[in-house]
Amino acid sequence: MSPMCQYSATDGFANDWHLVHYGSRAVGGSAAIIQEATAVCPEGRISYGDLGIWKDEHITKLSEIADFVSKNGAIPGIQLAHAGRKASCDLAWNGGGQLKEDRNSWTTVSASAIPFYEADNSPVELSKVQIEKIIDDFALAAQRAVKAGYKIIEIHAAHGYLIHQFLSPLTNKRNDEYGGTFENRIRLILKIVDAIALLMNEDHSLWVRISATDWTEGGWSVEESAKLTGLLKGRGVDVIDVSSGGNIPHVKIPVGKSYQVPFAEKIKKQTGIITGAVGLIDDAQQAEDILAKGQADLIFIGRELLRDAYFPLHAAQKLNNDIEWKNQYIRVKQSI
Ligand SMILES: Cc1cc2nc3c(=O)[nH]c(=O)nc-3n(C[C@H](O)[C@H](O)[C@H](O)COP(=O)(O)O)c2cc1C
Numbered sequence: 001m002s003p004m005c006q007y008s009a010t011d012g013f014a015n016d017w018h019l020v021h022y023g024s025r026a027v028g029g030s031a032a033i034i035q036e037a038t039a040v041c042p043e044g045r046i047s048y049g050d051l052g053i054w055k056d057e058h059i060t061k062l063s064e065i066a067d068f069v070s071k072n073g074a075i076p077g078i079q080l081a082h083a084g085r086k087a088s089c090d091l092a093w094n095g096g097g098q099l100k101e102d103r104n105s106w107t108t109v110s111a112s113a114i115p116f117y118e119a120d121n122s123p124v125e126l127s128k129v130q131i132e133k134i135i136d137d138f139a140l141a142a143q144r145a146v147k148a149g150y151k152i153i154e155i156h157a158a159h160g161y162l163i164h165q166f167l168s169p170l171t172n173k174r175n176d177e178y179g180g181t182f183e184n185r186i187r188l189i190l191k192i193v194d195a196i197a198l199l200m201n202e203d204h205s206l207w208v209r210i211s212a213t214d215w216t217e218g219g220w221s222v223e224e225s226a227k228l229t230g231l232l233k234g235r236g237v238d239v240i241d242v243s244s245g246g247n248i249p250h251v252k253i254p255v256g257k258s259y260q261v262p263f264a265e266k267i268k269k270q271t272g273i274i275t276g277a278v279g280l281i282d283d284a285q286q287a288e289d290i291l292a293k294g295q296a297d298l299i300f301i302g303r304e305l306l307r308d309a310y311f312p313l314h315a316a317q318k319l320n321n322d323i324e325w326k327n328q329y330i331r332v333k334q335s336i
Helices: 016-027 056-071 128-148 162-167 187-197 222-233 261-271 284-292 303-307 311-318 327-335
Strands: 032-039 075-081 152-157 205-211 239-243 274-278 298-300
Touching: 016 032, 016 056, 032 152, 056 075, 056 128, 075 128, 128 152, 128 187, 152 162, 152 187, 162 187, 162 205, 187 205, 187 222, 205 222, 222 239, 222 261, 239 261, 239 298, 261 274, 284 298, 284 311, 303 311
Parallel strands: 032 075, 075 152, 152 205, 205 239, 239 274, 274 298
Antiparallel strands: none
């Protein structure tokens, strides 16, 4: 299951919505569940309804979710995130626009003081001390995630959120060691990975979601993504989850079935890392073909799993695969 924000938390705390939502997908046969973007600090939330993992008190409910998911056959994973300049937004169903001078708004931060939309409040450029704090926040969040029982830790470095803002030359105009050259722009993600890799043992897997391209001239590119992936692989990252876009508004993206798969394929071929494909993969045979052709090793399913929590059970049936159903539902396994 691909990570998908639910905008249903209060002060970062998970509740029964999250337990039932993720629990249902475990019962529905998902092999692994990457919980939605979970903020490493309050200002790192996209909206005030985002999940958080910036204090120990968050662990109790999260561990209930990880435990239920695990007991029902799925590997529990969590996506650790900081939204940077795309933080302080309204809930998606209220339009998702930036909130300004609202009781639910705050000042955003980024690599450079460039707003996402022109009309947005400008983010504040992070100082080096503030960057160090964010690296610590990611490490502490990972520590709490491990404590809560998550087995997959995915770092969100995609979709124009903070780490991606550092990666892309279009959003990172810094003159210090975090900006300019490729080596400088990737420094933040490497430091975060180094801090988190230390906390992993053989029970854990470290994944990174990237946007393979900004879809814009002069932006972050597939070539840079492959180069970065090679370095991440050498530093303990097990899986690269390949998405695209989200950093620059109004760009033309040729959205269609499997449209991001060629990026996953290229990165896999070039680096040999285990690669996940995502984006408009919503059919069993389509997913199977991607795996059979060796274009990717894992399939992330997003929206189809919101439409149908039992998609993996239905997909297995379509492909004539016999997969386990929960005992409570076994009487109806043959009759759908
Ligand atoms: C409601 C919703 C929330 C999402 N939230 C996240 C998120 O928290 N983190 C993330 O990396 N992607 C997020 N995404 C993107 C999905 O994980 C996925 O990459 C995207 O929907 C494309 O896959 P699909 O065509 O299978 O839906 C979200 C998508 C949706 C529809």
